[in-house]
Amino acid sequence: MNAKKFFLFVLLGLFAGVLISCVAGNGYRPPKTHPPIYELGERRVYCVRCHGHENKEMVYERYNHTPFFTDNHRLVTYQDEAVCAMCHDQSFCNSCHATRVELKPSLRNQTETFRRTQHRGDYLSRHQIDGRIDPTSCFRCHGNPKASQTCRPCHG
Amino acid sequence: MIAVHGRGLLLVVLALSLLFFIAFPGSGFSADLRLTSDTILQSFKRDLPGEPDRKVAPVYEYLQVDYGKKEEAGLSFHGYGWMRINLGDDYFDDTTEAELLYAYLEYDTPTQEFLVRAGRFYVFEGVANEAVDGVYGRKHLPNNITLSAYAGQPAALANTNGRAGDYIVGGRVSHHHIGRYEFGVSYKTLANDGGNDEQFAGFDGYVYLPARISLQGTSVYNLKTDGWAEHFYELRVPMGPVEVRPFYQKYRYDDFFVDQGSSAFPFRFLAGTGNSLEVFGTEAYLYLDERFELAGRLKHYEYDRRDGSADYYSLISTWKIQILSQVGIELGRMDGDQDRHRFTLARGFFYWDARPWFVSGDAMLVDYDRQKFGKDQAWFASLGFGRGFLGERLKLKFSLDYSDDPYLDDNFRTTLVAHYRYGH
Known part of the structure; x- marks a missing residue:
């Protein structure tokens, strides 16, 4: 199925859902x-x-x-x-997803050990492996020019 | 222009907030004002070529300002940013010293049918994970349809040859049936310096099936390269005290990554590799007792144009005394195709909340199958404590960290945090 047919299918599904929910009231x-x-x-x-x-x-x-x-x-x-x-608040999301933050989430909240923040400990060594195995996970937070400033000293 | 960045704007926001607070101390204004401040003082040493043991002492200020009734719809303002000054040396001089992360006005109708934002804000919706300088609107229509749209300039591209010709436009339409399903389609187009860099369309869905089984996921299509960038689907199957969540992900690098100026340099070259990555596996959770939490995960990585594959095994177990007080361990093993892609991770942590005091600890060992800079182990340990004052409005936190790893030899770092909340 190509993409246009897929999205057409999705739109038809949405339309069908609207018809069904006409008796279901608002959300x-x-x-x-x-x-x-x-x-x-x-x-x-x-x-x-x-x-x-x-x-x-x-x-x-x-x-x-x-x-x-x-x-x-x-x-x-x-x-x-x-x-x-x-x-x-959005500031909570900004611990990781932000145009630019200097402190990684674990350093920003070092004593909050109950939070499963990314990159605890020595991530400088470990990111070389994680980045080769799955670079898509890096891209979500470091994918734009501002957010990647921490990458530049080594990656250019 | 909203796209100002630097310590100046942050200082202006801080000064205006304090000015209003001082000017209207007994009015409704101060009753609706909320400030959250984190002042972080770090101290550690770094070895630079020819300059061993240089002392570094950065001070960070994270300030959040919110104005408006928190529990009611209406007009409100929300701002957040950070800045840094160095008390030690100029170790960080070449990097940004401040950033306004968001500052926007929001209006929410009393029935919450319609919401609009204007200023700098984040959009986490459909195919969007963006900071936008512009406007955003979301409207709940009859028959469980929700429409949202945004337009403006991407804040992350402010430094790439200025802002002329930068724009971002996108939106999402969704339909849901309470307790049954939600489906959405979304779109985003982004231009940098006049050139259209990105055009993505996406589908996201959730279906609640009988026996509490559910399926959720997303697919993203790159309209510029005419190819699927991403699929991510997860099935949740509860079986008594066990819940299993098998998942499947696929990424085509040529369609997922962007080789234009809107993308960070380290990722641009991946867009031309023709590679694709499939990740599949499962998570499993065991719910025996509300005090005990056990979770495991297996991820298998397969590549289209690269020899070898990889597996990651992870296990987390936590003993919960209260919502924050807990003791836990985490074990992980990355088993790549070569020695350099293999490591074993072990972490132990605890947090004891005995208000107004707390104590925390964290220890981590990563054992690499191949040495880096003559070391095959990375050690990290942190011990912290703190105390709340003024009914927990002010909290002082201190931590001492130790690191010995391929990049640091017997390194110590201290962090002192003053966390202050007003109006919450």
Whole structure:
């Protein structure tokens, strides 16, 4: 299937979805803020602990912060950043995704060992291997001319 | 022009914020103002050619300013940036000393049907992962349709031959059914110095199937090279206390990377290699007890135009005492096709939150199968502690780090952070 047919298929699917949802009413809007997690007394940031699996407002289990959530969160973020924004300002995203930051996330928050931030410890040595194995993962944060200034001393 | 960068603008934002706060201390203005400040003082030594043990002492200020009612829709302002000065030597002199990361006005209607932003902001949506100087709008239409669009100049290209001829335009349309599915199509075009560098279209989808099984993923098409840049799909299958998440990713370098000025130099040459990368594997989670977390991952890497393949195995186990207090270990093994692509990683960490105090620790060992600069191991350890004051509005944090690795010999670094929050 070529790309034009694929996107035509997707648009037809969207249209079919519109017809189906004509009887389903309008969507749910998440509130602007979520109650502070710390005060809730939970041990894990697992939305289903309070919201369950009934999915009346949204599919909460999509947003469970599993140990590998940092690595795959774009699949949910790119669909509805308003859900993320209930707890995280854009500055939180800017720990990694920014036009230019000098301190890597682990150095910026060194004592917050509970956060699974990228590039902990000596990443200068390790990035040579990770970069050869999968350069696409580097590109997401270091792909533009400003964000790649840390790469320039060695990579030009 | 919004695209000013440097410590000057950051100082202006800081000064204006403080000026307003001082001018209207008892008014509604100060009640709606929130400041978050992180002042970070680092100290370490570096060896430069002919100059061993040069002391480096950079001071960073990260300042976030938000104005507007946090829990209500309406007009609000959000700004964030950082700056650095050196108290030690001129080690960093050749690099940027400040950056305005975002500064935008936002208006959200009371029903949250419509949102608009103007200024510098980030767009993480569909095929976009961009900082934009311009406008963004998102509208929820009847029948669960959402439209969003943005236009302006890409902030990341401000330094590449000026801003003349730079533009970025994009948007996304999506449809969802609560608890069932969401599908979206998105588009982005970007120009640098008058030349159109990037045109991407993408599809993103999520389907919730019976038995709580779900499928989500995205595909991105490069309209300039006429080829698929990326596919990434993940299936989630819960089975009692175990959840398995097999995934598949594919990247075609010629279509994923961009060989134009809008892309960073180290990645441009990859766009001409004709290579493609397939990554597949699975994640698995074990939920036995809410205090205990065990997760594993296997990733297999295959290449179209390169000999060999690679596997990465990872295991994370955490014992949670409270939401922040925890003890954990992480083990990993990169098993590449050659010695130089292999390492074993072990990390142990803890965080003990005993408000107002906290103590944290982190230790990591990476063992390389092939030596780099005469070393085959990288050691890192960090011990930190801190205390909250003024009802946790002010928190002082200190950490002492040790590194011994191919690039550093017995290196120590101290970091002192003053984290201050006003109005939260």
